Amino acid sequence: MASEQQKQPWHLTAAEALPLLQSGDLKAEDYVNSLLHRIQQRDEAVKAWVYLNPNQVIQQARHLDEVSAKARGPLHGLPVAVKDVILTKDMPTQYNSKLFESETPIAADANCVMSLRAAGAIIFGKTSTTEFATTKQGNWHQNLTTNPHDKTRTPGGSSSGSGAAVGDFQIPISLGTQTGGSIIRPASFNGCYGFKPTWGAISREGLAQWSVTLDTCGFFTRSVEDLELLSDFFNIRDDGAPPSKPFTLKGATFGFCKSTYWPSAGAGTRKAMQTAKSILEKHGAIVEDVELPNDFDKVLGWHAAVSAREGQASFLGQLMTDRTHLHDNIIGYGENRGNVSRKDQLEAYDECARLRPILDAIASKYDAIITPSVVDEAPADVGNTGDMNFCSTWTIMHVPALNIPGFAGEHGMPIGLTAVCPRFKDRQLLHVARTLGPVFAAEGGWQPGHNGVPQ
Amino acid sequence: MASEQQKQPWHLTAAEALPLLQSGDLKAEDYVNSLLHRIQQRDEAVKAWVYLNPNQVIQQARHLDEVSAKARGPLHGLPVAVKDVILTKDMPTQYNSKLFESETPIAADANCVMSLRAAGAIIFGKTSTTEFATTKQGNWHQNLTTNPHDKTRTPGGSSSGSGAAVGDFQIPISLGTQTGGSIIRPASFNGCYGFKPTWGAISREGLAQWSVTLDTCGFFTRSVEDLELLSDFFNIRDDGAPPSKPFTLKGATFGFCKSTYWPSAGAGTRKAMQTAKSILEKHGAIVEDVELPNDFDKVLGWHAAVSAREGQASFLGQLMTDRTHLHDNIIGYGENRGNVSRKDQLEAYDECARLRPILDAIASKYDAIITPSVVDEAPADVGNTGDMNFCSTWTIMHVPALNIPGFAGEHGMPIGLTAVCPRFKDRQLLHVARTLGPVFAAEGGWQPGHNGVPQ
Structure with a gap:
């Protein structure tokens, strides 16, 4: 503790x-002032926040410091940043869209924020997003978030500011959402943990909708313990009693899945996969290559079909209201410009549903599957949030x-790898990851x- | 027209x-005044509305009457009632919950309202619901909505006021939501059309969430033409060109599906099924009994498992905020009181997903499947919104x-029957129903x- x-x-x-906040050894006000000071030093370069009112944060903290030790909630004083596609009753929610440029808060919290x-918890502020959590960072908010490790590079998207x-x-915890790779990718680019739990684990009420089949709420943290703490709170629990002992690498088995998108992997991701394999083997783990059955070759196409046709339903309100304020990609979804048929949509639904238990069975042979998070380290283009294709399969398969x-690209930027477990083995995944x-x-x-991020 | x-x-x-509103032959102001007059006469008995501000309605209508003919929208002047679990930016949204008793509107429209x-369209007012669209009409709002055909009887739920x-x-169109039978049942009890389209057809952004697998937004109307009009607007379209000719009963084929819940059917529903069969045969249609494969016997159990465990995630915010204001059923979901395991939940997901294309294939042998909507006419108990079990299978199968x-129970109350088509054959269903x-x-x-409802 010292x-x-x-x-x-x-x-x-x-x-x-x-525990420091609970005991009073750390006052919430002191904690938020420390974070606000950190943000003040760093915000000019990183620009992660689209709404942050220091007085409002300090007021919340002071109010919490007045709560007696007995009456303190399970997350007493914990600061949380919220992606700006998630409703907060005391802060504007703008979706990076000119359609929602009002500074007036919508007087409701998303269920997860509630x-x-x-x-x-202290609802600290709102973090930048691509427009309605879709493709592009730069539409209305031109003041683009940068990568904290190199301000000429992207932080990824769509959960740009949260990552x-x-x-x-600048904050210990943030909320994000993933429809393709919008949590995993920014976590990889920014060098932190990004957790997309099993589909449906966290309420989506009060979140922007793109795809009912894909949209998943999740978290960014800098430790696995933090994800366990949040999972306890959100009732993300596997069947059975939690393991009583720490996970040990010696004798553990990992499946390494390069996936059909591997030819697109850059030098950084190739090296990360190789390094991870060496590390695991050095520690006595068994590493096997996993080739998914041929049917999985079609999953990226099914992901595209589902997100396109469900996007048509999701963005109708925006198209009806004022299409001149929308990115052309969103108008494209609204018009079903890709001509995705209902037959295509059903094939995607039913084939992915058929593959989910097949993937669960494959994954259950291992303690976890290890697979790339991204093509490579963050591109040197702040407006290009990167490629979701290493993530989309796991999103549509609904697995955690x-x-x-832990790995570095050719320019020293962070690169992460994705660990995957079967559906509703979220806690197994975190237990493995803690080691x-x-x-x-x-x-x-x-x-x-x-x-060289200042520490 | 005369x-x-x-x-x-x-x-x-x-x-x-x-068309009268579009041409100006009917002014929006005159239309809403006529509806307001109707409501004034009837509201003391029926109490369908939890929020209705006549001045606000008239202001919307006057504003629309000033819009030039060329600038009028596709639903110009059309009054729509909104179930009070759907956000409206200018009216409170209270979910029949004391947790949301504020009269201040949440400053956002649900995507469908937007x-x-x-x-x-004229957003007319908010209609009564059971608490968070779950089981009971009477929690906070004790001023229970009654059945317009007999005020000692229930209008059904959860979309009580919309039906x-x-x-x-009192209104030509209303929005509702269905997780079990919350559109079909009140439509049957109140004698109108209730349409639950294919899962995901209408955005759920801004709607209360109970179950991501089940929650579906839909409509109440008094004609099939109205549902076609709304489906055109909401891009609810089947593959292929729409049929050019009206549907004819002669030579058509219908599957009659009593389902495993048939032993619970009361006299009214039994007679309705028999009468429908006679009518169809008289008009030259072929009617066949449909027995679903044995696996469908388990679907009601899977529906219960999914709604329970997804409900745990959905109601966390309410439980955390103040459980003393929640119905015990909702607390039960929050606590997973039914001890539904993740294994149960996965079995429900995967088995229902496996059965969906099987049901589509069965339904595609017919122009439509005909099946009970309800156990019987509306119970003579205003607080008992009735039984969802004839509807739940179609909800979890995601079919329209x-x-x-058109039928009557032993006390002369309306009884409807449900017509079902395969997923994404919503327009085939409406085309058949128009005849x-x-x-x-x-x-x-x-x-x-x-x-004896005054006409």
Whole structure:
């Protein structure tokens, strides 16, 4: 604990901060002031926030500091950043869309925000997103978020600010959403954990909708313990009793799945997969290559069909209201410009549904499957949020997926790998990652600070 | 057209009113005044509305009357009632929950409301619901909606007010939601059409969430033409060109599916099924009994498992905020009191997914499947919204389902039957119903006015 207290509060993970906040050893006001100071130093370069009102944050913290120890909620004083496609009753929600440019808050919390707030979390501010969490960072908000490790590079998307703020130690926890790779990719690019739980684990009420089959709410953190803490709170639990002992690599089995998209993998991701394999084998784990059955070759096409045709339903209100304010990609969904037929849509639904238990069975042979998160380190183009194709299969298969940082690209930027378990084995995944994450960080070649982010 | 114009405006269907509104032959202000007058006469008995501000309605109408003919939207002047689990930016949304008793509107429209408003529809008011669209009408709002045909009877639920208001000619169109039978059942009890389209056809953004697998937005109307009009607007379209000729009963084939729940059917529903069969055969249609494969016997159990475990995720925010204001059933979901395991949940997901194309294949042998909507006519207990079990299978199978009124129970109350087609054959279903509905109304034994509702 002594070493924890030597850290500046902004440096703490949620799991480190929470007992200090609960006991009163760390006042919520001091904690948020430390984070606000960190943000003040870093915001000019990173620009992760689209709404942040320091007074409002301090007021929340002061109010919480007045709560007696007995009456404190399970997440007392924990600061959480919220992707700006998620409703917050006291902050505007703008979706990076000129259609929602009003500064007036919509007077409702998304169900996940309502839960966090009621548990004593501090709803800190809103983080940047691509337009309605779809393709492009730059539409209305031209003040693009950058990668905290190199401001000429993208933080990824669509959860751009949520990934950048956590990766940059501006906040311990943020909420994001994933329809293709919108949590995993920014987590990889910014060097933090990004967790997309099993489909449906967290309420989507009050979140922007793109695809009912795909949209999933999840988290960014800098430790696996933080994800376990949040999963406890959100009732993300596997069947059976939790494991009583830490996971050990010796004798563990991992499936390495390069996937059909592997030919697109760049040098950084190729090296990360190779390095991870060496590390695991060195620690006594068994690593096997996993080739998914041929039917999985079609999954990316099915993902595209589902997101296009469900997008048509989701964006009708925006198209009807004012299409001149919408990115052409969104208008394209609204018009079903890709001519996806109902037959195509049904094939995608039914074939993916058929493959889900098949993937579960394959994944259940291993402690986890390891697979690329991204094509390579973050592109040197702030407006190009990158490629979702290494993530989309796991999204439409509804399995839990976790970006584990620890590797470095050719320019020293962070690269993560994705660990996957069967559906509703979210806690198995986190249990494995609690051991795996620190090993990758120690031996993979990248840790926070590697790129000169001030610590 | 002359006969239409002799009707009082409140008596018109949407398809009758829309061309008059577009041309200016019927002013929006006159139309809404006629509806408001109808509501004034009837509201003391029926109590369908939880929010209705006549001045706000008249202001919307006056504003629309000033729009030039060229600039009028596709739904110009069309009044729509909105179930009070759907966000409206200018009216409170209270979910029949004391947790949301604020009279302040949440400053956002649900995507479906945004679409309607942008097309020139008049967002008329909010209609009563059970608490968060779950089981019980009476929690916070003790002023229970009654059945317009007998005020000692229930209008059904959870879309109680939306069904009652349309059945009582207080509004031509209303929005509802269905997770079990919350559109079909009130449509049957109130004697109107209730349409639950294929899962995902209409955006759920801004709607209360109970179950991501089940929740479906749909409509109440008094004609099939109105549903076709709304389906055109919401891009609910089958593959292929729409049929150019009206559907004819002679030579058509219908599958009659009593389902495993048939032993629970009361006298009214038994007679309705028998009468429908006789009518169809008299008109030259071929009627075959459909027995679903044995696996379908388990579907009601899977529906219960999915709604319970997804409900746990959906109601976390409410439980965290103040469980003393929640119905015990909702707390039960939050606590997973039924001990539904993840294994149960996965079995429900995967088995239902496997059965969906099987049901599509069975249904595609017929022009439509005919099946009960309800156990019997509306129970003589205003607080008992009835039984969803004849509807739940079609909801979890994601197929389009339509309540067609036209039959009478032992006490002269309306009873409808459900017509079902394969997924994404929504328009085939409506095309068939456009012929079937008027025949059932003419020969089935129940029409509006049958129970002395003032016309």
